[in-house]
Amino acid sequence: MHDEGEEIAIRTRKIMVDVLGLRLNPEDIGDDMSLYSPRIQLDSLSMLQLLLAVEGEFDVQLDDEDVMEADLRTVGDLMQLLRRSIRDKSPEGSA
Template structure:
């Protein structure tokens, strides 16, 4: 995968959130400060898992459970920051970088 700019990565993550959660809005209206648990996003533990699996596949990364627990995921921006860190190699190992 070619390196994406921050804005391109943000759009791709927001598009995945909208698609997986079947939200009726576009990525411009899904602002970083919207709570993941609001009536707009309606995130719960099962949809978070679905979303993380989708993002791992789309960006070819592996997101460790510990990273999710430490991320303090409370709004769209915090989720984007965690995924950005995984994609850019900021502490979350990519699948190709894992050793057996």
């Protein structure tokens, strides 16, 4: 059984592999891996595609300002942004 944060991480890693066409298994993507590393090779277009895909998957809207403030450098940074956005969207998160 996974907690919510772990479930977000698993789903996000699968999205990364699919959307970015990575030749990695989702479980091989660590939180400390750079989004711009030779293994992920994120650029501005693929970042946009990835953000749109996770917005659709988790039914959240990532504000441009939040994305810029998050200073996304690692997979873990992306996970934190998603967890925060999902938490803020949930009814108990906005209480």
